[in-house]
Amino acid sequence: MMESTTLISLIEEFGSEEKCRAYLEELRWPDGPECPRCEEPTTVSRIASRNQFECDKCRYQFSVTAGTLFHDSHLPLWKWFLAVYLMCESKKGMSAKQLQRMLGGSYKTSWYLCHRVRAAMGEDEQPLLTGTVEVDETYVGGKRKGYGAGYRGNKVIVAGAIERGGDIRLRLVPNTRRHNLEKFIDSTVDEDAAAIYTDELKSYDGITGKNHQTVEHKAEEWVRGDVHTNSVESAWSLLKRSIVGTYHHMSVKHLPAYLAEMEWRFNRRENPYLFRDTLLVLLHGDALPYSVLIERDDPGERQRENDALMRREAKRQARQGRKPC
Numbered sequence: 001m002m003e004s005t006t007l008i009s010l011i012e013e014f015g016s017e018e019k020c021r022a023y024l025e026e027l028r029w030p031d032g033p034e035c036p037r038c039e040e041p042t043t044v045s046r047i048a049s050r051n052q053f054e055c056d057k058c059r060y061q062f063s064v065t066a067g068t069l070f071h072d073s074h075l076p077l078w079k080w081f082l083a084v085y086l087m088c089e090s091k092k093g094m095s096a097k098q099l100q101r102m103l104g105g106s107y108k109t110s111w112y113l114c115h116r117v118r119a120a121m122g123e124d125e126q127p128l129l130t131g132t133v134e135v136d137e138t139y140v141g142g143k144r145k146g147y148g149a150g151y152r153g154n155k156v157i158v159a160g161a162i163e164r165g166g167d168i169r170l171r172l173v174p175n176t177r178r179h180n181l182e183k184f185i186d187s188t189v190d191e192d193a194a195a196i197y198t199d200e201l202k203s204y205d206g207i208t209g210k211n212h213q214t215v216e217h218k219a220e221e222w223v224r225g226d227v228h229t230n231s232v233e234s235a236w237s238l239l240k241r242s243i244v245g246t247y248h249h250m251s252v253k254h255l256p257a258y259l260a261e262m263e264w265r266f267n268r269r270e271n272p273y274l275f276r277d278t279l280l281v282l283l284h285g286d287a288l289p290y291s292v293l294i295e296r297d298d299p300g301e302r303q304r305e306n307d308a309l310m311r312r313e314a315k316r317q318a319r320q321g322r323k324p325c
């Protein structure tokens with residue numbers, strides 16, 4: 001596998017089902033196929049006519065994608081490879097709609113495919129950030145007809161911490177009260193980080209045990225020497241461009257998965273083997289059935305409460321013969 005894959009080299013190298021399958025076998029079993037059911041190594045025979053293997057000991061028949069996130073009865077592997085490539089290489093991400101336009105098939109198939117790749121992109125273990133860390137929070141979500149640009153009822157809050165020249169951590173937070181932001185910082189930033197820079201939001205006052213400094217955006221003080229939050233702010237602009245430009249109708253319940261996807265790409269921006277590494281986590285991830293995906297726990301409770309509140313408010317204003325402002 002060459003360094004930094006281009007679309008051309010991808011097609012040359014993985015332009016057929018056989019080539020994709022052979023590559024996955026190499027990645028999953030560098031020492032030759034192993035029976036997933038037997039604990040000790042056994043001999044395994046290839047059933048060439050069905051792209052499967054059979055364990056000589058327990059007679060279990062399996063394919064290279066069995067039990068992995070690739071598991072799918074009908075989707076060709078080359079479509080998987082292209083989807084993974086496009087999702088890794090598009091800085092702002094790739095929507096299911098766009099993928100459908102490029103790969104054909106139904107929207108549902110594209111949507112499900114995107115979500116399985118995204119599921120693999122979640123990082124299980126994230127080290128705490130050290131060095132100079134910028135922390136900030138932002139509102140994410142659509143504008144609402146008739147409610148003006150300042151309306152926030154339709155939005156959720158994402159907290160972000162970024163180590164300068166290093167990794168990013170993104171989390172949904174319920175609000176910007178101090179204990180929530182403190183909890184976020186404690187779970188993402190090392191106690192011995194050299195410095196934490198934030199804006200002047202009151203909730204950041206009194207962050208203890210760390211060299212904490214703020215810049216006062218209200219006083220138009222954007223940069224004071226080394227003290228600024230420019231890195232985390234460029235991450236917000238990337239996040240917003242991908243949400244506005246790519247995922248037009250993103251549901252709040254899937255937002256944590258989109259944030260994980262953004263972290264995955266950002267934290268590997270200098271990894272020339274990103275494509276291969278993403279295939280690897282797909283091979284090592286558990287299958288994600290469609291039914292599980294659509295029943296995922298819904299953190300959109302607040303969203304629904306807000307919607308109900310806004311409907312009541314709109315009705316009240318309509319009764320009074322006023323247009324909502």
Ligand SMILES: [Zn+2]
Pocket residue numbers: 035036037038042055056057058059060
């Ligand atoms: Zn076996």
